[in-house]
Amino acid sequence: xxxxxxxxxLIIIVLLALLGLGWDTFVSxxxxxxxxxxxxxxxxxxxxxxxxxxxxxxxxxxxx
Numbered sequence: 001x002x003x004x005x006x007x008x009x010l011i012i013i014v015l016l017a018l019l020g021l022g023w024d025t026f027v028s029x030x031x032x033x034x035x036x037x038x039x040x041x042x043x044x045x046x047x048x049x050x051x052x053x054x055x056x057x058x059x060x061x062x063x064x
Contacts, residue, residue: 018026027047034043 021029030043030047031040034040
């Protein structure tokens with residue numbers, strides 16, 4: 001229960017950040033933070049997955 005509430009809050013924060021900053025700025029800030037922490041490969045793979053998923057969703061919306 002508590003985990004789903006925290007996950008929901010984090011999703012809302014990320015969506016608001018994306019709307020306010022734009023995708024490119026948001027990704028560059030996340031990559032900068034990952035460089036500082038040392039988890040760059042993990043973040044890079046997550047960004048690739050999100051970009052591919054977003055591209056697929058947009059393609060599906062356009063074709064339908």
